[in-house]
Amino acid sequence: MTKxxxxxxxxxxxxxxxxxxxxxxDDAPQGAAMRQMASLAARKPSxxxxxxxxxxxxxxxxxxxxxxxxxxxxxLARAPILGGIATxxxxxxxxxxxxxxxxxxxxxxxxxxxxxIQRDAATALAxxxxxxxxxxxxxxxxxxxxxxxxxxxxxxxxxxxxxxLDADALLGLAESTLLTPLDARATREVEAAARQVATVTxxxxxxxxxxxxxxxxxxxxxxxxxEIYGGRAGTLGSWRLTRTVLTHLVATGAVxxxxxxxxxxxxxxxxxxxxxxxxxxxxxxxxxxRVGIAAIExxxxxxFQATKRPSVTALVRRALTGLFAKP
Numbered sequence: 001m002t003k004x005x006x007x008x009x010x011x012x013x014x015x016x017x018x019x020x021x022x023x024x025x026d027d028a029p030q031g032a033a034m035r036q037m038a039s040l041a042a043r044k045p046s047x048x049x050x051x052x053x054x055x056x057x058x059x060x061x062x063x064x065x066x067x068x069x070x071x072x073x074x075x076l077a078r079a080p081i082l083g084g085i086a087t088x089x090x091x092x093x094x095x096x097x098x099x100x101x102x103x104x105x106x107x108x109x110x111x112x113x114x115x116x117i118q119r120d121a122a123t124a125l126a127x128x129x130x131x132x133x134x135x136x137x138x139x140x141x142x143x144x145x146x147x148x149x150x151x152x153x154x155x156x157x158x159x160x161x162x163x164x165l166d167a168d169a170l171l172g173l174a175e176s177t178l179l180t181p182l183d184a185r186a187t188r189e190v191e192a193a194a195r196q197v198a199t200v201t202x203x204x205x206x207x208x209x210x211x212x213x214x215x216x217x218x219x220x221x222x223x224x225x226x227e228i229y230g231g232r233a234g235t236l237g238s239w240r241l242t243r244t245v246l247t248h249l250v251a252t253g254a255v256x257x258x259x260x261x262x263x264x265x266x267x268x269x270x271x272x273x274x275x276x277x278x279x280x281x282x283x284x285x286x287x288x289x290r291v292g293i294a295a296i297e298x299x300x301x302x303x304f305q306a307t308k309r310p311s312v313t314a315l316v317r318r319a320l321t322g323l324f325a326k327p
Contacts (some may be wrong), residue, residue, distance in 0.1 A: 111174050111241065113143065114230065117301040124167050126306065133167035140174055140301060143230050153178035172306030179302060186225050187310050190292030191319035193221035198262075198285030198320055202278045214284060217243065221288070222295045229299045245295050282320060289315040 068090060076083030119137050123313040124132035137157065144150040156177040164170045222245060223238040295302075295311050 036203055060110065106115065107232060107236070108240075110230065110232055111226070113139075114226075114299060114301050117143065121171055121302045125171060125303070129285055130165065130167045130170065133170045136302075137161060137170060137174055140178060143301065144178065147230075149181065150178060153181065164226045168305065171302060175302055175304075175306040179300065180307060182228050183296070183300075183307065183310070185228050186292075186296050187315060188309070189221055189228070190289055190296070190315055191226045193217045193292060194285040194288040194316065194319040197288045198281040200281075201284045202281030210280075210284065218288060222299075225292065225295045226299045229301060234322075239296075241298070245291060245298055285320055286312065286316045289319060 039233060072083055072086050072090065075086055117136060120132060120139070121136045124131070124136055141154055141158070144154060157174055160173060160177075163171065164173055196217050197210075197214050201210040204210070204213075219242055222242050226238070226241055241249065290312050293312060293315070296310065
């Protein structure tokens with residue numbers, strides 16, 4: 001062991017200066033597929049584009065309806081039996097379209113019901129209003145009345161609600177008994193979507209494949225999360241819900257690689273030991289997990305209070321554990 005200062009002789013002092021050092025290349029994975037997907041899905045169409053598509057759909061529907069009318073009336077004149085069959089088939093198609101339209105309207109109504117319960121719960125918590133909290137509990141019981149997977153939670157909540165005389169504790173009881181199993185199912189959906197996006201990004205070299213996979217996986221994930229919490233969104237409702245989630249994330253800058261994702265995903269030198277493609281897959285999976293947590297917060301009828309909000313780091317670790325083998 002030496003004592004005193006140590007003198008290190010450098011032959012080339014110019015190379016040791018910070019200003020002469022080469023710049024560090026900024027080529028770390030940034031989750032390009034997820035960021036492009038979010039930007040595309042959250043982009044609001046212009047008024048001119050909305051008019052264009054509205055007029056195009058209206059004109060197309062008018063032309064198709066007129067052509068079908070002429071075809072059926074002409075067929076009835078030439079062959080009444082065949083014309084009757086065509087009329088019956090068109091009538092059945094119109095009936096199916098009406099049923100689909102009614103289901104979409106019902107889906108929007110269920111999503112509005114979740115929004116209403118969430119707003120009422122937030123108001124009850126902010127004002128510590130016991131009567132408002134009890135009204136929220138009743139709305140939750142009606143929302144999940146026909147679901148067998150919530151039977152135990154509803155029975156436990158009904159047995160203990162009379163003992164609680166505080167708004168915070170009452171809504172906390174609903175969280176711990178009724179929503180905890182639903183939260184577990186929702187987080188599993190997020191983990192599955194993150195794993196799928198990461199795998200396709202890492203292993204499929206086709207152009208735009210990662211973007212389409214990210215869009216499809218996030219749409220399916222958000223729709224299933226809404227179904228878990230009672231939304232059961234239809235096709236249009238799922239798209240609107242997805243745009244709501246992604247618009248919020250883009251507006252708040254959450255669809256970006258932050259320090260929390262870098263620490264959890266790149267910790268331990270994972271990204272430095274694999275290829276850049278694998279690194280992009282890991283980051284895209286992490287951003288998918290972040291979108292999933294935002295979807296849970298949007299679809300969940302109660303805000304997180306008594307139970308802990310899902311962690312992006314924990315979800316990413318569970319979803320991607322064992323996905324990429326260490327070299």
